[in-house]
Amino acid sequence: MRKRAEDRSPGFSLLEALLSLTIFFLIFAGSLEFFGTARRVFFRLLSRQENHQAAWAALDRIRSDVLLAGRGLVRPMRLGIVAPAEEAGGRWVLVRAGAAPVLTAGPRAGETTVAVAGANPDWAGKTLCLYDRTRGEKAVILEAVGGILTLSSPLDCDYRIPEASAAVLQTTSLFLDAGQGVLRRKSDSSSAQPLLEDVHSFTFIYDSETCLAEARLSLASAPEEFHALKILARNALLGKMR
């Protein structure tokens, strides 16, 4: 009797072992499925989050450009010489004053040169805006050497110092490279840099009356999901304030 009892005391029976193995595999399989699902969800969320962040970063860059549009150009905007944002050839062009050269002599009508203090050779190819309180004009700078800016066309008006001011315009273009699905940003004459890849659609609207800008984009990975930005172009608005 004693031996019989000793024989039965420790160890698992086959039934117990099979049952435990079955339970173990069930739990293991369940865990695998759970972790697999969790992994898929995690990476989907991660991808979505990365897309959100990339879109947010691109929109934040656009926000900065919109906030700067019209900066340093209050009078030219009031005079109607410069538009802070306008569409040209499918691209949205945002304009601000990149530099404000100091005039050393009053520009004269009919002349194609303007004397300034410290001309920067990099200004060649950019647009010069000349203005005073009541009038102004624009001309492309052909050459900037030795304190002289050579313009592409003769000036229309005479300007007096110190009433006259000058600004070298800096332009930023935004456009969707639809072929590659890349939203690009081009500053002046430099090459267009990718702002956001995998873009499905991009629209930019600027209301010149209210100075409100709206950018909307969607990514190819989620074309039905739009990322949008609506912002007041505050420097552009200054050109409308009385």
Next chain:
Amino acid sequence: MPSKSWPETPCSEKCADGRITGRTGSITMGVVFASFLISTLGLGLCLLTWTYRQWSAYKSDAVLIREAAENGARAGQAALDEILAGRPFPLILAEGEYEALRAATLAGETDAVAAALGTGLPLTAAETAGGWEWSSETEFRSVRVADSESFFGAAFAATIEARGRLSRRPQNKRTALDLGLSLMAGRVPLSSFPFLLAGENGPENAAALLAEGRVVLAPPESGSASPLPAAAGLPLIPTDPEPLVAEALRIKIFSPDKLTVLQLRRALGLPLVDEPVPDGVYLAVSEAVPGGIFIQGDVDEMILAAGDGRQHLQVRLEEGLWRMIFSPAEDVLEMTGPDGIPSLGRAPLPVVLINGSVASLGGGLIETDGTLSLTDSPDAPSLLAGLSLTLVSAGEIVISTHLIQDGVRWKDGIPYLKDASTQLFIYASGRDLVTGARADGRIRVAAEAPAGLHLQASLTARDGVRLEGTRHEVTVSGGLQASGLETAGALLTIRPDDRLTSDLADGAGSPRAAVPVLFISGREILQWTDR
């Protein structure tokens, strides 16, 4: 029946008491492991959620902090506007104060700004709203000074440095708003004031006219900020047109001496006898530079017209009709008197002195015979492009028709001066130019004048301006400075001329303030800059 699948494992010492701990412990361990697993996953999700929320909160707070900073700049600008609106411009200065301000401004100091604002610099402002906090500090620096004989104009750059934060976050953000502020001080040209009522109850009358909408101060053509209306209880309109008289006659009059008949006769090339100058139209003679035009007596009709690149002026007195055609660019003058015989000469200085009153002044058409006739058409230019003409009268001037400058652009029925360099100053001094006797120095818009009258001129009247008739809508593109204004139901719109209100304006041709004053002539918000 033995059913062992593997040999018995010897019992350890720990289970010597016979308890089989492995069976119950495995379940415990399994539960612990599962709990750990679930807890780890749960905590991980909580951590991810917390991180996501923090990041989202940071994003939204970053926007709010930026808004708070912008609010700071706006508050700084509002504080500046409030100060300016509360100041009784123009401020009357003592001679000593003016000299001190002039010296400081020429030295690049900002004392003139502090005096104009009536407060110490820099300006500071701080506010809180809910969980938002913002503050600003406004500093000024001199940009340029235009110093003239009796006044100076100065431009200053102001930067409103603002900080904003949320009370729940330590971070703050800075932004800046750049402004331009210009001022004038001294015996300034009165044309610098787009609208000035200076005399008894001047401030009260100006406030009432503006509040009732009988006077509208429109924004300048450049679109910059609307100028501040000016009013003073003291008479700022000069009682003596002597500087303009001396300039037109090319003579020097040393105060307190007055113009004498002999001086006048000598200036006009008349026989030097002690008798009054007969009524008529004369040219001031000068060996070096031509002088202005002098009219003795009351004028029945004075017509201005521009055509063929020349300025036409026709004056009708009781004694007859005088016609003058001149061109400053060509330096020629053709003058025809009542006798009808033309005489040639050099172009006169564009200052017309009228020692009398003008019963009718306006723009006219040039007829085929060369005479001028008054016209109600706003398309007929009255003043030659590039000409700056000053009319100074001893007595009343009645305006009958439009006075439109040549070279203006019409847009929505309003003449714009953007491309024009022409100026017209009309000054009723209320004082006989020779005897100094008191006269009626008023400018009156006739009841028969066109309903939508356009006057591109700066009007200065010692005894006030009166708009007669009830259907008038008078637009003055320039300025109006007077001791009083009677609108009689008419609507007066004043559109300032940027050239006149500029701190760089030389004020040539315009009468000067009788005493030194200080006022803000312009302000402009220039740009936002994030720091």
